Amino acid sequence: MGKLVTALRFPDPDAAYVALVEARRGLTEEAAADLDARLVLILANHIGDLDVLNEAIALASQPG
Amino acid sequence: MAESAADRKVIYHYTYRRSPDQDARAAVCHPVVVVGAGPVGLTMAIDLALRGVDVVVLDDSDRIGDGSRGICWSKRTLEILNRLGIGERLLEKGVTWKLGKVFLGEKPVHAFDLLPEEGHRMPAFINLQQYYLEKALVDRADEIDGIDLRWKNRLVGLDRGNDGAHLTIETPEGCYALDADWVIAADGARSAVRDLLGLPFVGQTFEDKFLIADVTMLADDIPTERRFWFDPPFHSGQSALIHRQAEDSWRIDLQLGADADADAELKPERYLPRIGQMLGDRHFTVDWVSIYRFNCRRIERFVHGRVIFVGDSAHQVSPFGARGANSGIQDAENLTWKLVAVLKQQAGLALLDSYDRERMQAADENIGHSTRSTDFIAPHSPAERRLRTAVLLLAPKAEFAQRMINSGRLSTATVYDTPLSTPDENPFGGTAQLGGPAPDAPVSRPDGGECHLLDALGRGFELLYVADGARPNVPDGIEVLVIGKDLLDSAGLFADRFDARPGSAYLLRPDQHLCARWRHFDADKVRAAHRRALGH
Ligand SMILES: Cc1cc2nc3c(=O)[nH]c(=O)nc-3n(C[C@H](O)[C@H](O)[C@H](O)COP(=O)(O)OP(=O)(O)OC[C@H]3O[C@@H](n4cnc5c(N)ncnc54)[C@H](O)[C@@H]3O)c2cc1C
Numbered sequence: 001m002g003k004l005v006t007a008l009r010f011p012d013p014d015a016a017y018v019a020l021v022e023a024r025r026g027l028t029e030e031a032a033a034d035l036d037a038r039l040v041l042i043l044a045n046h047i048g049d050l051d052v053l054n055e056a057i058a059l060a061s062q063p064g
Numbered sequence: 065m066a067e068s069a070a071d072r073k074v075i076y077h078y079t080y081r082r083s084p085d086q087d088a089r090a091a092v093c094h095p096v097v098v099v100g101a102g103p104v105g106l107t108m109a110i111d112l113a114l115r116g117v118d119v120v121v122l123d124d125s126d127r128i129g130d131g132s133r134g135i136c137w138s139k140r141t142l143e144i145l146n147r148l149g150i151g152e153r154l155l156e157k158g159v160t161w162k163l164g165k166v167f168l169g170e171k172p173v174h175a176f177d178l179l180p181e182e183g184h185r186m187p188a189f190i191n192l193q194q195y196y197l198e199k200a201l202v203d204r205a206d207e208i209d210g211i212d213l214r215w216k217n218r219l220v221g222l223d224r225g226n227d228g229a230h231l232t233i234e235t236p237e238g239c240y241a242l243d244a245d246w247v248i249a250a251d252g253a254r255s256a257v258r259d260l261l262g263l264p265f266v267g268q269t270f271e272d273k274f275l276i277a278d279v280t281m282l283a284d285d286i287p288t289e290r291r292f293w294f295d296p297p298f299h300s301g302q303s304a305l306i307h308r309q310a311e312d313s314w315r316i317d318l319q320l321g322a323d324a325d326a327d328a329e330l331k332p333e334r335y336l337p338r339i340g341q342m343l344g345d346r347h348f349t350v351d352w353v354s355i356y357r358f359n360c361r362r363i364e365r366f367v368h369g370r371v372i373f374v375g376d377s378a379h380q381v382s383p384f385g386a387r388g389a390n391s392g393i394q395d396a397e398n399l400t401w402k403l404v405a406v407l408k409q410q411a412g413l414a415l416l417d418s419y420d421r422e423r424m425q426a427a428d429e430n431i432g433h434s435t436r437s438t439d440f441i442a443p444h445s446p447a448e449r450r451l452r453t454a455v456l457l458l459a460p461k462a463e464f465a466q467r468m469i470n471s472g473r474l475s476t477a478t479v480y481d482t483p484l485s486t487p488d489e490n491p492f493g494g495t496a497q498l499g500g501p502a503p504d505a506p507v508s509r510p511d512g513g514e515c516h517l518l519d520a521l522g523r524g525f526e527l528l529y530v531a532d533g534a535r536p537n538v539p540d541g542i543e544v545l546v547i548g549k550d551l552l553d554s555a556g557l558f559a560d561r562f563d564a565r566p567g568s569a570y571l572l573r574p575d576q577h578l579c580a581r582w583r584h585f586d587a588d589k590v591r592a593a594h595r596r597a598l599g600h
Contacts, residue, residue, distance in 0.1 A: 033450060037451050041465060042462065045462070045464040
């Protein structure tokens with residue numbers, strides 16, 4: 001339990017957020033969803049740990 | 065150019081013969097009755113007879129070849145069927161293959177090799193129409209004493225007793241009764257035995273429909289590899305597969321989606337152009353065509369007292385991965401030696417619990433894989449499809465995505481996690497796994513003759529001992545093969561695959577699965593492992 005790091009890891013969190021925002025700026029909702037799907041796969045593989053992935057999915061699945 | 069030729073179907077007819085049992089005053093009792101002469105029932109019957117147990121096989125039909133079903137036979141299945149005496153016939157007739165390619169549109173996105181290693185007697189797969197495999201099994205059954213194969217004998221009633229079951233069988237000449245100490249339900253996905261016992265067959269039915277066709281065409285320019293397309297130009301938005309079978313026959317799978325109208329799709333004016341678009345301007349003849357929806361399901365337990373389920377009657381999968389008949393044949397081989405040991409009073413009934421456990425593990429693996437494949441091929445929602453598209457688009461750019469593409473994970477043998485295995489005392493490397501089938505390796509006989517390890521094994525428990533001084537004195541019921549004396553590991557591949565050193569000893573079960581291994585021979589340990597593998 002608790003392998004997922006939720007404490008901040010980016011020295012500059014704003015820059016990370018901006019990178020994600022800029023990647024979708026000007027995209028339609030469809031195209032952004034496609035981008036996100038690819039991004040999720042790339043990042044999930046980079047993490048390469050099913051426990052972490054499952055914890056992340058659980059966190060992301062919590063409504064509002 | 066295309067035509068449809070229903071008359072090109074290959075069908076073998078067999079004759080119903082009256083059995084003396086039908087004229088007996090009281091129901092005759094047989095030690096084992098197998099219900100169903102499909103690939104699984106026939107495998108079981110042959111294996112039983114070769115192990116000295118007489119068997120009656122009932123089949124409600126009198127012909128083979130009424131449908132186009134299995135084509136891919138896996139290495140482990142071929143090893144089993146080779147032990148039963150038909151390996152060579154199958155290899156000769158079938159098409160050997162091990163390569164596969166996956167395309168997105170026209171672009172190849174992934175290629176795989178299923179047996180990158182040399183030195184195995186059997187290939188990763190052969191393709192052969194299921195009716196030819198069944199024909200080879202029936203021919204083999206005819207060669208062996210002790211198999212009483214009764215065509216046009218339909219099981220219609222089953223009453224279970226303490227020590228067996230009472231069967232009612234319908235024939236063209238009316239019904240008769242039989243008693244059986246053991247009933248093997250090999251009567252397929254629509255199992256009558258399962259219904260008579262009221263056992264629920266639970267799982268998932270997939271929405272999508274698939275057009276499955278066998279066509280004859282001359283196409284030697286198409287390589288012998290499994291080709292699978294997502295969203296091909298000739299069948300937009302769906303998936304497609306083509307695979308060579310024996311005698312210039314080709315298997316074609318075309319996904320039609322959930323809304324397809326099966327009756328309409330089965331009309332030649334509909335399927336001929338569909339297939340034509342795929343095959344371009346080649347001349348082809350359609351020999352078979354059918355529409356399938358796939359299921360992944362199983363019964364909760366396979367052993368029900370004296371009634372035991374094998375093959376599709378126990379579990380069913382979608383065909384992506386070729387896991388149906390292959391796993392059923394492996395059920396049969398797992399059960400046969402255990403049932404024989406029980407019948408010969410070498411083991412107690414507890415041994416049969418291990419059939420349940422080991423083959424339920426296999427069924428769950430197979431259902432898991434084929435469910436994942438089917439979900440990948442036919443996503444359930446636009447959101448799932450989006451994720452799949454992402455995998456396919458990333459594949460040419462990122463290796464990980466290639467490995468996520470799932471057009472069917474092809475059948476491999478299960479490594480049993482089982483109480484029949486004696487846990488390792490020492491670490492072992494190599495590819496041999498405790499609970500798994502012994503890996504094959506090329507070896508030679510002292511007279512210089514070349515053979516393969518699996519060919520050299522007997523039918524019982526076998527101790528492979530790597531020569532280091534005296535020949536070991538093994539307990540009763542075990543045969544010894546000394547590597548370095550009886551068999552020579554000339555290529556060194558036995559040593560590699562078993563991580564063998566002088567003195568290493570490996571105990572194989574009658575189904576060739578590894579159940580114990582040691583760095584040094586110790587008769588007491590071998591005796592204990594042997595007893596354990598017999599469920600004591
Ligand atoms: C399109 C398709 C492709 C496939 N491809 C593959 C593949 O490549 N590889 C693979 O391994 N598997 C494949 N399969 C699965 C494979 O065909 C089955 O898993 C296999 O036939 C199961 O064998 P079985 O002996 O258990 O049952 P079956 O083959 O169904 O045989 C059951 C037998 O029992 C008889 N029977 C039924 N009821 C009674 C009764 N009441 N009394 C007496 N007899 C009865 C029937 O007549 C039949 O002969 C495929 C299936 C499909 C549909």
